[in-house]
Amino acid sequence: MGAFASGLTRTAQRFGGVVLIALLGAAAVFFALRAGQGDPALAALGDQATPEAVAAFRARWRLDDPLALQFGRWLAGAATGDFGASMVIASGEPIAQLIASRLPNTLFIGAYALALAISISLTAGVVAALRHGRFVDGAATSAAVLGISMPDFWLSYVLIYALALGLGLFPSYGFTAPSASFAGALYSGFLPALAIAAPMAAAFTRMLRTALLETLHRDHVRVARSLGHGERFVFVHHVFRNALIPYVTVIGLQVRYLLGGTVVVERIFGVNGLGSLMVDAAFARDYPLVQACALVFLVCVLIVNFAVDLVCAQLDPRRA
Amino acid sequence: MSAAAPLLEVSNLCATFAGAGREVRAVRGASFTIEVGQTLGLIGESGSGKTVTGLAILRLLPAHASVSADRIAYRGENLAAMSDDEFRRLRGVELGMIFQDPAGSFNPAKRIGWHLREAIRRRGGEVERWEAEAGDMLREVGIRMPQRVLGAYPHQLSGGMLQRALIAMVFLLRPALIIADEPTTNLDNLVERQILALIRAHQAKVGAAILFVTHDLGIAGALCDRIAVMYAGEIVEIGPAAAVLERPLHPYAQGLLATSRSLERADAELHELPGEPGGVPPEQGCAFAPRCIHVMAACRERHPAMTEVEPGHGARCLLHER
Amino acid sequence: MRGRLAAALANKLALFGGLITSLVALGVLAGPWLSPYSPTDADFLALLAPPSPAHPLGTDSFGRDVLTRILYGARVSFAVSVSGVLAAALIGTAAGLGAAWLGGLWSAIVMRVCDLLFSFPSFVLALFMMVVLGYGVANIAVAIALIYIPIFARLSRNMALLVRDEPYVQAAILIGQPTRSILMREILPNIAAPLFVQIALGVAFGIVIEAGLSFLGMGVQPPAPSLGAIMADGREYFSRAPWVLTLTGLAVSLALLGLNLLSDGIRDVMDPKLRAKL
Numbered sequence: 047m048g049a050f051a052s053g054l055t056r057t058a059q060r061f062g063g064v065v066l067i068a069l070l071g072a073a074a075v076f077f078a079l080r081a082g083q084g085d086p087a088l089a090a091l092g093d094q095a096t097p098e099a100v101a102a103f104r105a106r107w108r109l110d111d112p113l114a115l116q117f118g119r120w121l122a123g124a125a126t127g128d129f130g131a132s133m134v135i136a137s138g139e140p141i142a143q144l145i146a147s148r149l150p151n152t153l154f155i156g157a158y159a160l161a162l163a164i165s166i167s168l169t170a171g172v173v174a175a176l177r178h179g180r181f182v183d184g185a186a187t188s189a190a191v192l193g194i195s196m197p198d199f200w201l202s203y204v205l206i207y208a209l210a211l212g213l214g215l216f217p218s219y220g221f222t223a224p225s226a227s228f229a230g231a232l233y234s235g236f237l238p239a240l241a242i243a244a245p246m247a248a249a250f251t252r253m254l255r256t257a258l259l260e261t262l263h264r265d266h267v268r269v270a271r272s273l274g275h276g277e278r279f280v281f282v283h284h285v286f287r288n289a290l291i292p293y294v295t296v297i298g299l300q301v302r303y304l305l306g307g308t309v310v311v312e313r314i315f316g317v318n319g320l321g322s323l324m325v326d327a328a329f330a331r332d333y334p335l336v337q338a339c340a341l342v343f344l345v346c347v348l349i350v351n352f353a354v355d356l357v358c359a360q361l362d363p364r365r366a
Numbered sequence: 367m368s369a370a371a372p373l374l375e376v377s378n379l380c381a382t383f384a385g386a387g388r389e390v391r392a393v394r395g396a397s398f399t400i401e402v403g404q405t406l407g408l409i410g411e412s413g414s415g416k417t418v419t420g421l422a423i424l425r426l427l428p429a430h431a432s433v434s435a436d437r438i439a440y441r442g443e444n445l446a447a448m449s450d451d452e453f454r455r456l457r458g459v460e461l462g463m464i465f466q467d468p469a470g471s472f473n474p475a476k477r478i479g480w481h482l483r484e485a486i487r488r489r490g491g492e493v494e495r496w497e498a499e500a501g502d503m504l505r506e507v508g509i510r511m512p513q514r515v516l517g518a519y520p521h522q523l524s525g526g527m528l529q530r531a532l533i534a535m536v537f538l539l540r541p542a543l544i545i546a547d548e549p550t551t552n553l554d555n556l557v558e559r560q561i562l563a564l565i566r567a568h569q570a571k572v573g574a575a576i577l578f579v580t581h582d583l584g585i586a587g588a589l590c591d592r593i594a595v596m597y598a599g600e601i602v603e604i605g606p607a608a609a610v611l612e613r614p615l616h617p618y619a620q621g622l623l624a625t626s627r628s629l630e631r632a633d634a635e636l637h638e639l640p641g642e643p644g645g646v647p648p649e650q651g652c653a654f655a656p657r658c659i660h661v662m663a664a665c666r667e668r669h670p671a672m673t674e675v676e677p678g679h680g681a682r683c684l685l686h687e688r
Numbered sequence: 689m690r691g692r693l694a695a696a697l698a699n700k701l702a703l704f705g706g707l708i709t710s711l712v713a714l715g716v717l718a719g720p721w722l723s724p725y726s727p728t729d730a731d732f733l734a735l736l737a738p739p740s741p742a743h744p745l746g747t748d749s750f751g752r753d754v755l756t757r758i759l760y761g762a763r764v765s766f767a768v769s770v771s772g773v774l775a776a777a778l779i780g781t782a783a784g785l786g787a788a789w790l791g792g793l794w795s796a797i798v799m800r801v802c803d804l805l806f807s808f809p810s811f812v813l814a815l816f817m818m819v820v821l822g823y824g825v826a827n828i829a830v831a832i833a834l835i836y837i838p839i840f841a842r843l844s845r846n847m848a849l850l851v852r853d854e855p856y857v858q859a860a861i862l863i864g865q866p867t868r869s870i871l872m873r874e875i876l877p878n879i880a881a882p883l884f885v886q887i888a889l890g891v892a893f894g895i896v897i898e899a900g901l902s903f904l905g906m907g908v909q910p911p912a913p914s915l916g917a918i919m920a921d922g923r924e925y926f927s928r929a930p931w932v933l934t935l936t937g938l939a940v941s942l943a944l945l946g947l948n949l950l951s952d953g954i955r956d957v958m959d960p961k962l963r964a965k966l
Binding site: 063066067071072074075078079080081084179191192194195196197200203204211301302303304305306307308309310313321324325328329331333336339340343344346347349351352 | 701727768793800803804806807808809810811813814816820821822892895899900903904905906919923927928930932933934937940941942944945948949950
Binding site: 305 | 428454456465519532
């Protein structure tokens, strides 16, 4: 009971930490853009805009209110999912709607990539550790080093060249939203997901292999053998189970690279996601949209890391 | 499988580690037997090969170690002829081991109860009533609140508690031979005595044989029927406990005993063995020759054979060779 | 036997990594003197020429020699990445050591800022900084620094906390050695190896960030070459002249491979006790 209650308290504390970072992030994003050199009015109206037009624009978007007031208004809206309206790209359209239509695609690609990276690395890492020092291990380890040396956008073109243009197995451009057809999304999203997943899979494989090899030499593994437990039992319950702890931790640390990877890859493969939306917003200097995208990305990472933290606490009683 | 066969018979056991650039011969031709219900003490300084002997018998040495023996027989059956999988089935339920470091012996991610339940399952016992059986065993090894220990993770318990739980886990498998590798090294005196007492009580109850690895002559004297003294990977003296402790034959055993006596009496003048223990044994001759006070010219040339001086009590020393 | 084999192999790989990195570094430093061509002047007689003895990696749509562009572009990419990561190493390590030494409020502030920077998807943070600061080479370095500051700060803080409890540091504190000299003489040398590992990895990652931004068109502006800018250019006529994008990508991979192997090598020779604690 006591342990359960203290577990709840710790979960609440962790959640509090997440909220704090989200608030800090909102403030950082808001004030950094205000401190930046750009003028949203000129960005929206063009450099030749008349002073009257600029004044009207500033009045319409209430840009002359005190910064703290603007921030409070924005934060209160953001908390309820209202990010205001886009200034440039889809002038006047609610940003919340834009994000709602784009975010599922990005989450789909991200989850798809994560699933690919996890399945590849679990297989390769376990096989490499079990065949330590043999040919398979060498092959997996070398592939992993090559993998982390392949940036995702460059790998994207290799995949397009080989699998889409060359063998014609996959479309080279375009993405079917999962809401329209889940199977279509799996098919059309495979190459972008793989491009993001490959370097991740390489990093995860290296981590898992090292963790497995290190755990194999722990005393409790030898003790389990001395009791006559079978090799499979020892590997599953004493080696793999414990190596999962650093493995999951590293997955949490890599999420920021994974979600970052969606930005360029979405552009290359024509995925209508949050990443490509943010790139468009950045080019158009649509400040409220950039601000909202950055915050949503931040919250995504925070949520995933929060989940990873909970899983780790489950896996490792010393950390609970 | 004759009735006269000893429980464990080890003959000319060798274990070699391939280290960086050179080979380390950790065990060099160890031979001994253990009868049913008997306790053999394996004593020597650290690095003398005691632990490796135990691990080699159980086939638990890492892959870079190579083990050979003329014969390792359990109840008359040759273990060396068994495949790894056949041998695995003997481990735990026939040949058990209590390790030195109780904190590292449990999986930190699993509760003590899980470990004990899996031990019962491994034995083929009734898994449904594992909690009752594990609780009884924990009580037997002196844990007063078994439920709390069963629900605890290893990091939540003290070293003494963990050692008791580890012993309980090994006992649950009911092995006929227990290799106990310095099971009380990291514990304080009081706990040490309690744990030795419960090992002895369990042995009296189920009639298990024990190979007791220790560097403590006092413990060996109190616990063992026979004692084997190891030096540099070799058994240099073996015999009944009383005989070895009262009339040691080998100069190394004599020195060890003098050291331990002077420690007991807190003497001002400490008997110390000259020279450094361990090191690389010389290519030929007696390994102890560089430190021996009775060393003769022949000691550096001829490797002494095990010579029986009185019935069941022998030493590997030229002083006793005829 | 296997342990030795693995160690020898790791050493060989580290050596290989060092070799590749030196080769890349040589190309970066001596690039302008290695090639007879100009990186920016168009040659309309040799548009999109495939690889040949005269142009080992072919030419692009302006007839510019791709190898020359890569050599010049790598200078820009490396300069941006190295300066960004070194700035991050300086600022991050200083902040982390300060947090370890002063503790309390300062430590809390540093660690929260790190948590924040660490929670932005890396490339999103870079993109965001391009909007705040404007496009340009120097601003990419700032973005790379922001991405890498939390890594150096956390690493140096954790390591310093470990090293602080070592007897030799405690002794230095007891005999009243001034804080600054303890940090510089006792602590920094003992945490240097993992910092170097992170610098090597960081430079590799910084190249990816620069290339990604330039690839999108927010980094180095044409006609100036950078690895990402050349690839972005090559994307336009990828199906007609795949060598521009592909071979530049291979050059990027070669540089990353060298840095990754090198950091693996440094990690392997690191004090195993310290490595276990990380």
